[in-house]
Amino acid sequence: xxxxxxxxxxxxxxxxxxxxxxxxxxxxxxxxxxxxxxxxxxxxxxxxxxxxxxxxxxxxxxxxxxxxxxxxxxxxxxxxxxxxxxxxxxxxxxxxxxxxxxxxxxxxxxxxxxxxxxxxxxxxxxxxxxxxxxxxxxxxxxxxxxxxxxxxxxxxxxxxxxxxxxxxxxxxxxxxxxxxxxxxxxxxxxxxxxxxxxxxxxxxxxxxxxxxxxxxxxxxxxxxxxxxx
Numbered sequence: 001x002x003x004x005x006x007x008x009x010x011x012x013x014x015x016x017x018x019x020x021x022x023x024x025x026x027x028x029x030x031x032x033x034x035x036x037x038x039x040x041x042x043x044x045x046x047x048x049x050x051x052x053x054x055x056x057x058x059x060x061x062x063x064x065x066x067x068x069x070x071x072x073x074x075x076x077x078x079x080x081x082x083x084x085x086x087x088x089x090x091x092x093x094x095x096x097x098x099x100x101x102x103x104x105x106x107x108x109x110x111x112x113x114x115x116x117x118x119x120x121x122x123x124x125x126x127x128x129x130x131x132x133x134x135x136x137x138x139x140x141x142x143x144x145x146x147x148x149x150x151x152x153x154x155x156x157x158x159x160x161x162x163x164x165x166x167x168x169x170x171x172x173x174x175x176x177x178x179x180x181x182x183x184x185x186x187x188x189x190x191x192x193x194x195x196x197x198x199x200x201x202x203x204x205x206x207x208x209x210x211x212x213x214x215x216x217x218x219x220x221x222x223x224x225x226x227x228x229x
Contacts, residue, residue: 048110055088063188063222066094069150069179072216072225076100079145082169084137085152086129089115095148096127103144105132136162139169150179151223153201154194163208176210178226186222198224 069091076099083092086104092115096102104115104127112129119127132138135158137147147170156162163176170176181189183197202212210228217224
């Protein structure tokens with residue numbers, strides 16, 4: 001009888017140790033992608049429903065000026081556009097009628113599911129959703145003509161590695177276009193401590209092997225546009 005109790009107790013201890021180890025591993029994994037004080041940690045504290053409401057706020061059109069952003073991309077007919085960090089599909093759903101194909105990528109499956117439902121309701125058969133890891137871009141080799149990031153660049157924590165490997169997903173002659181917030185205490189965008197200047201973005205891209213093509217700081221009131229190849 002005592003032996004039975006001994007083995008039962010040992011099993012409980014071992015199971016508890018396994019659970020503790022798994023929990024520690026999960027926390028370490030989350031910490032790698034949500035460093036203390038990072039923009040990702042800041043956003044992760046916001047409920048999903050609140051993020052959807054923020055991204056879909058009708059007033060966003062006034063300051064985001066999506067038509068001017070899309071106009072800056074040039075003709076998109078027949079091109080494959082990778083919308084990275086697509087969120088609720090704010091840009092993906094606008095780009096699909098203009099492009100040959102749109103791949104909407106996000107790390108959160110709740111967002112990709114939401115975009116897929118919205119694309120179906122609009123009859124957008126050329127819009128594909130895809131979950132992407134936080135540390136690399138889930139594109140096939142030479143898949144996209146344009147890699148497009150809006151309000152996302154400052155969330156990427158290991159940008160050197162991320163954008164060095166992202167080049168593989170771009171077709172020869174393709175472009176990378178980044179739209180992000182100007183520095184300063186502005187009425188829209190993240191806290192200033194998370195923002196990066198367009199000069200820093202261009203320097204980081206050059207260090208990752210990209211050739212900066214243009215920096216536009218005048219088209220949008222609160223954001224800049226950096227294009228690279």
